[in-house]
Amino acid sequence: MTKIEELLSVAISLDVDPDANCAVQGRHDALSSPIEYGEISVKACKRGLQGILELLDIYDIDATVFYEARTARMLIADGMDLPELSGRHEVACHSLKHEDFLGKVSGLPMEEEAIEEAITKAKDILENIFERDIKGFRAPYTRINRAVVKVLEQIGFQYDSSKTVAVGTEWRGNPFPLEVFDSNLLELALPSFHDKRGKRMSSYLWAIFEGRRVSDDYIDAVLTARDVAKGGLFIFSIHPWHLYVDCQGNPFTVEQARKNLESFEYILYQLKQMQGIQITRQDEYLEKWLFK
Ligand SMILES: [Zn+2]
Structure with missing residues (x-):
């Protein structure tokens, strides 16, 4: 087997949360856009998640799935067998109600x-649903602070995956302790990088579905990394929902949704062909990195 030091590892992560979710003034939890309706929808999330999980099976890829606990419950109530569907994937936590x-x-x-109460409850719900330990956390809006990190460490998370760091000579994609928050909790950061025209971008795929980026921008970034x-x-x-609705909650046309899924599939296809990388779950990467 190839050693971890020799290859770039690539992880596919999913943030499973409500459709077009949005933080709202005056309340802690998120609502689906348009927020005037005061509702939470997971219809697009369900379709997107089904489509993504099918593709991951077809391409034989194990991913890391960050579930918002409320959304996981709603999807199950709507007939999805999440434990079965998530069998091969890492299950991680994406808060209680975003x-x-x-x-x-x-x-x-x-x-x-209040942070401790929310995250503890989310972890308990997910551990009950999936009957396994939850090790990873990604914060809603990828926003963390000292209090969040302290809670994560206290209640036994192994890593956070919320920060975005520029990949390059300063940071080569390795885990690091969150010393900036006086913590030893390990961070598996999301990469940011420059596209061919020198414009900064992140590894969130939403920009494809909003018509701002093409799949090759992301593949080029992996080749550089x-x-x-x-x-x-x-x-x-x-975000699974983003295959079917835009950020404002407007449904994509059938044609656009098909294109969105194809764009995602194109990335999986390219990654599977690529030499010099290995596709892995975040927890498995961390395990190897800790014991290398
Ligand atoms: Zn989210």
Whole structure:
């Protein structure tokens, strides 16, 4: 087997949360857009998740699935057998109700006690549903602070995956402790990078579905990272709902939704063909990295 130091590892991660979710002024949890309806929908999330999981099976790829606990419950109530469907994948946590922990939009920064209550409950719900340990966390809106990190460490998470860091000579995709928050919790950061025209971009695939990027921008980034970040981890991220509705909650046409799924499939196809990388779950990468 090839050693971890020699190859770039690539992970596909999913943030499974409500359709077109949005932080709302005056409340901790998120609503689906348009927020005037005061509702949460997971219809697009369900279709997108089904499509993505099917493709991951076809391409024989194990991924990391960050579930918002509320959404996981709603999907199960709607007939999805999530434990069965997630069998080969890592199950990780994406909060309880997509809390705006820092209060950036809600205007209500959460106290450490309230953060602890929400994340503990989310972890318990997911561990009950999936009957396994939950090790990884990604914060809603990828926003963390000292209190969130402290809670994660206290209640036994092994890693956070919320920060975005520029991949290059300074950071080669390796895990690092969150010393910036006085913590030893390990961070598996999301990469940011430059496209061919020098414009900065992240590894979230939403920009494809919003018509701002093409799949090859992301494949080019992996090819570059393959040279500069050997032994590191390059994490992709996707919201399943985004295949079927846009950020405002408007449904895509049938044609557009088909294209969106094809764009995602194209990335999987290219990654499977690529030399010099290995596709892995985030927890498995971390395990290898810790014991290398
Ligand atoms: Zn989210």
